[in-house]
Amino acid sequence: MSTDLTTTADQIDEDGLEALIGDRALTRDDHKNAPGFVIRPDEVQSVLFDLRDQAGFDHLSCVTAQQYDDRYESIYHLKTYDDPTREVSVVVPTPVDEPVSQTAEPVFRSADWAERENFDLVGIQYEDHPDMRRILLPETWQGHPLGLDYDQDKPQVVKFAQHANPLEADQHDTESDTMFLNIGPHHPATHGVLHVKAVLDGETVVDVEPDIGYLHRCEEQMCEQGTYRHQIMPYPDRWDYVSAGILNEWAYARAAEDLADLEVPEYAQVIRTMSAELCRIAAHMLALGTFALDVYGDFTAIFQYAFRDREVVQDILEDLTGQRLMFNYFRLGGVVWDLPEPREEFFEKTRDFLDELPAKVAEYDDLLTGNEIFQLRCVGTGILEPEVAKQYGCTGPTARGSGIDVDLRRDDPYGYYEHLEWDVITEDGCDNYSRVLVRMQEVEQSAKIIEQCIDLLEEWPEDEREIQSNVPRTLKPPADTETYKAVEAAKGELGIYIRADGTDKPGRFKIRSPCFHNLSALPEMVEGEYIPDLIASLGSLDIVLGEVDR
Amino acid sequence: MSNEPRQSIYDSTGPVTDTRDARMGEGVDDRFNSKLREAFGSQPFILTKFDQFMNWVRGSSMFMLQFGIACCSIEMIHTYAIKHDLDRFGAGVPRASPRQADVIIVPGTIVSKFGPRMKRVYDQMPEPKFVIGMGSCTISGGPFQEGYNVVKGAEEIIPVDIHVPGCPPRPEALVYGVAKLQERVANGETAPVVVKPYELEQFGDLPRDELVQKLADQIDEDDLVMRYNWADSP
Structure with missing residues (x-):
């Protein structure tokens, strides 16, 4: 974000935002902390790009997902780093029978994990997301626990074959000379129960993926x-x-x-x-x-x-x-x-x-x-x-x-x-x-x-x-x-x-x-x-x- | 008078039994997995005392596993660190590897993703091993008991010797729990191994009657299941 953009952005008020989003806003859904705009699920990226580049909202603070009786809803809470009191919410409703919404990951990298969490707990699918997997619950979990139709008393039955132990297989890749290394979830340096999947080339880290959810206490x-x-x-x-x-x-x-x-x-x-x-x-x-x-x-x-x-x-x-x-x-x-x-x-x-x-x-x-x-x-x-x-x-x-x-x-x-x-x-x-x-x-x-x-x-x-x-x-x-x-x-x-x-x-x-x-x-x-x-x-x-x- | 001892002495086993019982002392039971005791019984004087000596040694020099899960682990670190200094009780040096540890303190909430990992850590510890459950979460799931993802107590997965209640327990409470465990170990007691719901339903372990054999033949190993059924838990 260049500085001149931010200074012009300071002048954009609520009317300016309304004009910026224009027809893409189906209706308003104001929250107590910020103006809220309801948009169509296939226009997430275009709206967020505009808000980021033209209105200066460079901080995707939070992505909330929830289910109502008649719809799912993703809310993108945007702020600016310069002035966190400037806030705007972008509300994206999706139908219950097909909860698919465009991903915001190309606009804000922080949407990557946030949307994975929403998929995991509420069950909204994000189209074109680079890595739409569960993040907090085990890969084998059935159902989305914060959805309205989730039955907590139903036992989770998991096939033994799905519980493959990552340590058992030979993780040494002879082709590329790299080695796969698990750090955690029980490790003195992970500050708790974090699991880091690391791929090493010699002593150099080539790829690393934090695997979380070992302390997801609902x-x-x-x-x-x-x-x-x-x-x-x-x-x-x-x-x-x-x-x-x-x-x-x-x-x-x-x-x-x-x-x-x-x-x-x-x-x-x-x-x-x-x-x-x-x-x-x-x-x-x-x-x-x-x-x-x-x-x-x-x-x-x-x-x-x-x-x-x-x-x-x-x-x-x-x-x-x-x-x-x-x-x-x-x-x-x-x-x-x-x-x-x-x-x-x-x-x-x-x-x-x-x-x-x-x-x-x-x-x-x-x-x-x-x-x-x-x-x-x-x-x-x-x-x-x-x-x-x-x-x-x-x-x-x-x-x-x-x-x-x-x-x-x-x-x-x-x-x-x-x-x-x-x-x-x-x-x-x-x-x-x-x-x-x-x-x-x-x-x-x-x-x-x-x-x-x-x-x-x-x-x-x-x-x-x-x-x-x-x-x-x-x-x-x-x-x-x-x-x-x-x-x-x-x-x-x-x-x-x-x-x-x-x-x-x-x-x-x-x-x-x-x-x-x-x-x-x-x-x-x-x-x-x-x-x-x-x-x-x-x-x-x-x-x-x-x-x-x- | 003959030189023979009196009838009441050589016909009775009383004196032998009394002596043996006196030598065994109190609190010893056969749950301690001692192969020597199994082989020799309790007769040889030296072995009985050696066992007691070993128990005392075990109780007085515990290697704890460095194992942090949740909030309680902060109070656990405080118990190890300055002021409370668990080392005063001969249990102060945490080992990072389960293969070097005797005691595992389970300090926090266990969730379904972590349960199998904790069992794996426990399985790697050498026998005899002891478990201290720290905090309400390891007793029942504590404040998170109603959570969809929370295991309702460490005892669902591994046997626990000492429960220390609290959310979180104060360091003094944990010190008391460790001291109590040392007392029990010095007396040669361990917790009986409980049945763990996490264990696979392995048909090979059942008695091989005809029905089981028939069922076992029908089962494909890939279809073995592992159940997280927390709804039935207490």
């Missing part, structure tokens, strides 16, 4: 079965489970509060901001520790130090929320309770942690980023160019490590961030090293935010400490209200799409996971590099499989 189904008010909130903690729970809770809280027009008291916003940033520190510390472990087997120093610091953060969060890992602290319209009594003790404990943090970060710099072996492994490996990152929908530290200046806390403000002093960190190296640097500096910025929040909370008048607004006991947003809202989670843009169907449970609950899209860029980063760099790149993406698979 999070969307679970959320669709829960009531808005209380039953959904525990689940976000378990998406990105490396102590980043509160950041995820905020994603759900933000989407649901937008859907039901709930206000959040200012005092609660400050507490939310503080606790979310504590979570971000804990999450980035884990990323740092495991990355050191991956790259040069540092189990004794960095890894243990990072966990020492995480313990301190977890102690503070436990004082606040009552839990070490699965906080369940947010409520719609606020937080569940006020700061622990005595407040002075809590402030002192948090301040102690913040005071010690700069010395600890300096120690990490000495041990890790200043380490020659570490630099040899990380500088100039796993290159992810900014244009490629945008194509794959990368967000968060992964995008900022490629020099893309995007951070929803600043660009699409929520919580109390806009009233605080802090900076968005970017690095231009595009390599593994930059991504680590971004995370380390973000820890310092988070500390800065927490400090300001503590100052505010300390001086907050006692009779104005309102922790929750007045929210009805049973929340029933009006039927057919739809919204897509995102927050900046530890790994990037964590978005939630909710469609209300008039009951107290969501009609469709879709999670846009940052790790899912970051991971899809892995082949671009490692093909042609050495296999140890594959491990380093995987570590620097900082994926959490709970969030990739959901």
Whole structure:
């Protein structure tokens, strides 16, 4: 996207979009967050190309699929990297008896995995998609579980022959001298249960394909079965489970509060901001520790130090929320309770942690980023160019490590961030090293935010400490209200799409996971590099499989 | 008085039995797969004590498998790492290969795609092997129990010795679970092997009566099926 295009694009407003799409828009289907245009399934590419090239929408944030009684529907949620508040939704209905829609993959590479997921879970076929296979469920699965006619109690019967073990056959290709190598799903460097199929030529990676779905826990189904008010909130903690729970809770809280027009008291916003940033520190510390472990087997120093610091953060969060890992602290319209009594003790404990943090970060710099072996492994490996990152929908530290200046806390403000002093960190190296640097500096910025929040909370008048607004006991947003809202989670843009169907449970609950899209860029980063760099790149993406698979 | 011992002594087996029982100690049962015990019974004094010694050794020096699945694995890492330091209990060095491990902690939700892989990892561990199920998901599927893709407990696939409840359990709870397992191992106990729904229906294992033979002949190996029938699970 050249800059002059983007400046003209800024002037395109809703009327401009209407004119741009023209006759191709059958009707309007506006969502709460963005104007929505309904188009025919065979015009997906032409509309998306126009929106990308002429209106500047360079970020395909999410592709939602759902089934109604009379139709299937794919929704393309588009944004721009420069200004994420500029949004547009492209709605593509397809008939129930023949759910075939044109693929958006030639326009946005991020549609590749997103559409595969929609095919897998909902059952929409995307025409001309390069690789229309299941992505989360086993290849042999029968039925599409989020479709309306799916019967969960029907046993899945799979022929033995279909369970061929990939390790048994001779994978050595004598013709071309390449070797097939399975990495995972049980492997210390895959950060969980990721399976990477790699083809090697000597030590060089020729082809790599991440195989996910080993932790697909039906999070969307679970959320669709829960009531808005209380039953959904525990689940976000378990998406990105490396102590980043509160950041995820905020994603759900933000989407649901937008859907039901709930206000959040200012005092609660400050507490939310503080606790979310504590979570971000804990999450980035884990990323740092495991990355050191991956790259040069540092189990004794960095890894243990990072966990020492995480313990301190977890102690503070436990004082606040009552839990070490699965906080369940947010409520719609606020937080569940006020700061622990005595407040002075809590402030002192948090301040102690913040005071010690700069010395600890300096120690990490000495041990890790200043380490020659570490630099040899990380500088100039796993290159992810900014244009490629945008194509794959990368967000968060992964995008900022490629020099893309995007951070929803600043660009699409929520919580109390806009009233605080802090900076968005970017690095231009595009390599593994930059991504680590971004995370380390973000820890310092988070500390800065927490400090300001503590100052505010300390001086907050006692009779104005309102922790929750007045929210009805049973929340029933009006039927057919739809919204897509995102927050900046530890790994990037964590978005939630909710469609209300008039009951107290969501009609469709879709999670846009940052790790899912970051991971899809892995082949671009490692093909042609050495296999140890594959491990380093995987570590620097900082994926959490709970969030990739959901 | 003759020199013969009294009738009540040489006619009775009581003293021998009593001595043997005393030597065996408490808590030993024959589920421990000891070939030596099978061959010699419990008579030879040294072997009985050697078995007990081996049990104590097994319990005091456990090699854990480095095995992370989901949320619980974060708390598991915290249990290994600084502050909680599982190494204090002689169980602190995670092994990356199942072939070097005695204990597998199953830390998280198991889904249908991962179930066969986990069984494969478990099968590669050398005997005797022990399993700690960590968290609610390994007990029943936990908060995801109603999911279409979730295996309702690790026990559907592999036998579990110790269940540690919680979502996730605190590191202290996991340490307690490991200590309990060590206690059991030191007493020579293991969990009985359960029947696993994942096992193939291999006709070759059934007693060869005429009917089975007839059925087996009709079956083409390619048509063997593997069932994921989570609906019938508890």
